[in-house]
Amino acid sequence: MSNTTPETWLILGATSSMARALARKLADRGATVLVAGRDMADLEATAADCRFRGAPVSESLRFDAREPETFQPILDRMAECEGTLNAAVFVGSMPPQDEIDADPAMIDGVVTDSFTGPARLLHALAPMLEARGSGTIVGVGSVAGDRGRVGNYVYGAAKAGFATYISGLRNRLTRSGCHAVTVKPGFVDTAMTWGLDGMFLVAPPEAVADSILKAVRKKQNVIYTPFFWRYIMMIIRAVPEPIFKKMSI
Amino acid sequence: MSWKHADYTGWGRYYRATGELARPERASALDRIALEGPCPAIGQRRSYADGCLNSGGRAIDTARLDRFLAFDEDTGVLTVESGCRLGDIVTHFGPRGWLPTVLPGTGFATVGGAIAMDVHGKNHHHVGSFGQHVIAMTLHHPDGPVRITRNDPLFAATIGGMGQTGPIGAVEIQMTRIRGDVMMVTERRVPDLDSFLGLLDTSEATYTVGWIDATATGDHLGRGIFEEGETGPGLVPPAKRGKRVPMDAPNFALSGPIVRNFNAMYYRRIPERGRTLVKPLEDFFFPLDKIHDWNRLYGKRGFHQFQCVVPLSEREVLRDMLTRVGASGLASPLAVLKRMGPGRAGMMSFPTEGYTLAIDFPARDKAPEMIRRLIAMTDEAGGRVYLAKDAFAASEQMDRMYPERAAWADFVNGLDPEHAYATDLMRRLSLRTLP
Numbered sequence: 163m164s165n166t167t168p169e170t171w172l173i174l175g176a177t178s179s180m181a182r183a184l185a186r187k188l189a190d191r192g193a194t195v196l197v198a199g200r201d202m203a204d205l206e207a208t209a210a211d212c213r214f215r216g217a218p219v220s221e222s223l224r225f226d227a228r229e230p231e232t233f234q235p236i237l238d239r240m241a242e243c244e245g246t247l248n249a250a251v252f253v254g255s256m257p258p259q260d261e262i263d264a265d266p267a268m269i270d271g272v273v274t275d276s277f278t279g280p281a282r283l284l285h286a287l288a289p290m291l292e293a294r295g296s297g298t299i300v301g302v303g304s305v306a307g308d309r310g311r312v313g314n315y316v317y318g319a320a321k322a323g324f325a326t327y328i329s330g331l332r333n334r335l336t337r338s339g340c341h342a343v344t345v346k347p348g349f350v351d352t353a354m355t356w357g358l359d360g361m362f363l364v365a366p367p368e369a370v371a372d373s374i375l376k377a378v379r380k381k382q383n384v385i386y387t388p389f390f391w392r393y394i395m396m397i398i399r400a401v402p403e404p405i406f407k408k409m410s411i
Numbered sequence: 412m413s414w415k416h417a418d419y420t421g422w423g424r425y426y427r428a429t430g431e432l433a434r435p436e437r438a439s440a441l442d443r444i445a446l447e448g449p450c451p452a453i454g455q456r457r458s459y460a461d462g463c464l465n466s467g468g469r470a471i472d473t474a475r476l477d478r479f480l481a482f483d484e485d486t487g488v489l490t491v492e493s494g495c496r497l498g499d500i501v502t503h504f505g506p507r508g509w510l511p512t513v514l515p516g517t518g519f520a521t522v523g524g525a526i527a528m529d530v531h532g533k534n535h536h537h538v539g540s541f542g543q544h545v546i547a548m549t550l551h552h553p554d555g556p557v558r559i560t561r562n563d564p565l566f567a568a569t570i571g572g573m574g575q576t577g578p579i580g581a582v583e584i585q586m587t588r589i590r591g592d593v594m595m596v597t598e599r600r601v602p603d604l605d606s607f608l609g610l611l612d613t614s615e616a617t618y619t620v621g622w623i624d625a626t627a628t629g630d631h632l633g634r635g636i637f638e639e640g641e642t643g644p645g646l647v648p649p650a651k652r653g654k655r656v657p658m659d660a661p662n663f664a665l666s667g668p669i670v671r672n673f674n675a676m677y678y679r680r681i682p683e684r685g686r687t688l689v690k691p692l693e694d695f696f697f698p699l700d701k702i703h704d705w706n707r708l709y710g711k712r713g714f715h716q717f718q719c720v721v722p723l724s725e726r727e728v729l730r731d732m733l734t735r736v737g738a739s740g741l742a743s744p745l746a747v748l749k750r751m752g753p754g755r756a757g758m759m760s761f762p763t764e765g766y767t768l769a770i771d772f773p774a775r776d777k778a779p780e781m782i783r784r785l786i787a788m789t790d791e792a793g794g795r796v797y798l799a800k801d802a803f804a805a806s807e808q809m810d811r812m813y814p815e816r817a818a819w820a821d822f823v824n825g826l827d828p829e830h831a832y833a834t835d836l837m838r839r840l841s842l843r844t845l846p
Contacts, residue, residue: 204438
């Protein structure tokens with residue numbers, strides 16, 4: 163990895179293990195890392211960790227998708243950084259579907275956390291990338307966004323919206339030499355999947371981070387990680403709706 | 412906190428446990444678990460037998476609490492989360508001129524585990540045990556986290572305390588400045604036990620360790636390779652990591668004749684006049700880490716490691732031990748001989764001045780009998796066995812080997828009267844039972 167121009171990465175939702183793995187790998191190659199999220203004590207630990215792994219600058223910033231006033235300080239900090247600006251978005255919330263069924267007002271929160279909150283920040287960030295003519299935005303979606311299922315369709319719908327947003331952003335950014343990558347992880351070995359039944363071929367977060375970095379390097383557009391999830395989802399999307407609606411997967 | 416129902420084993424894959432594991436990713440989760448219901452913490456499960464098992468109960472897997480938190484370039488004090496692997500520290504701090512003062516034989520061991528077993532390294536005769544370089548640590552108790560330093564009575568109960576004083580969070584360790592981030596390693600053939608002990612007694616190198624051919628008999632008894640290491644400046648390609656053993660090896664892979672031949676070849680690999688090599692730090696400190704999951708080479712049945720330390724005056728017992736092992740044809744290629752200094756930091760610490768001998772045995776039917784015999788010989792010689800390795804000691808041997816055991820048990824039981832932190836090792840050897 164050449165390091166002639168300095169690179170800065172903003173990582174939203176940096177308390178997740180996938181985000182942490184990516185932050186470490188970026189720090190290893192000497193990138194400036196800004197980790198953002200809500201649990202400041204935990205973010206400070208990750209920021210310190212990245213500092214000792216090789217990040218010249220590594221800081222924790224507060225980001226709450228539901229508090230837009232947290233966005234401007236992040237944008238200001240990004241504007242101060244030199245070189246290529248990049249962002250990776252790992253935020254999202256997935257409350258159990260039955261809790262949402264009992265309290266439909268929760269839908270607003272899920273959509274804000276997983277879609278509109280980060281989209282609003284990215285929308286303000288995009289012109290900075292365009293002005294510098296470089297940089298990549300990584301939007302982490304979910305295979306749950308590929309088709310609505312009874313178990314988590316509110317979360318899935320929010321992620322589908324986010325994926326469509328990233329797709330449009332890619333279309334826009336490519337005109338100025340920038341790029342956006344859509345990442346759809348399958349089962350990853352995170353706190354969210356720990357101890358869940360029915361998990362198979364669970365990928366370590368480090369493998370997801372590697373495939374994200376590869377996608378950024380090769381300017382891939384939409385990646386599934388691990389790769390075979392592309393084929394699993396191809397099959398799931400191909401099931402005709404009259405049959406799919408009766409299935410519970 | 413979510414809990415995962417899991418089957419897990421120690422490094423020797425002989426003792427097994429079934430229970431629930433949590434794997435917190437944030438330090439705050441340790442406090443939440445302590446409130447919900449305390450249980451022991453385990454690291455990378457590099458203890459060979461049952462020190463890292465809690466059958467039928469719960470345990471905290473610290474794998475994801477592995478971050479560097481602070482480092483002071485002036486004093487060399489490093490603060491890390493307890494799940495941080497020692498090899499990770501070497502890789503990131505070696506190039507800046509710092510190493511943990513004590514490093515055990517595997518870089519996969521965590522800082523928390525190194526404290527719990529008060530591990531020793533190839534420089535024990537100079538700098539003592541791992542716990543002697545711990546400055547402070549935080550224990551996560553049900554009534555909140557407590558930071559303890561050397562003066563606290565909890566400190567000596569925690570170092571070498573096998574996790575019985577509660578889960579460890581952040582740890583501050585004293586690092587050592589090194590002259591450069593490569594190792595100059597001098598290897599020489601040693602023809603027999605007397606020469607071996609002579610070299611161990613007189614070497615002035617910073618790091619020393621001996622590989623011993625535990626299958627050798629007669630005139631060759633106790634032959635091996637003596638290694639001396641110093642850090643220094645230089646250029647070597649970075650250590651290659653990551654070959655993985657893909658499956659359990661068949662049982663015949665480590666049968667007597669194969670091991671005997673392998674060892675003979677391994678011995679002759681070193682030129683007769685010896686040699687000096689330059690190696691990456693990791694290759695010297697953690698020679699076996701290059702092969703991930705090397706414990707699978709022992710096949711499905713697993714293996715045991717016997718490790719004892721006997722007083723300097725009892726060197727002849729080593730000859731008796733090696734004679735028995737050599738005649739039995741039970742040993743594996745892995746056997747290590749080292750001289751230890753007196754340094755230790757906890758009431759239950761293993762290190763004490765003397766010679767330490769470690770031998771791996773595939774878990775064949777005759778191995779337990781052999782190992783029990785070696786343990787008895789250790790006991791008679793006034794030595795002790797290492798509880799990070801032990802699989803077959805008897806509880807009545809413990810008070811002789813660990814004179815402070817009863818005082819330690821009394822202290823720990825006062826802290827944890829329900830035995831919430833107890834592991835299979837505690838129960839097997841009645842380590843927390845009062846007389």
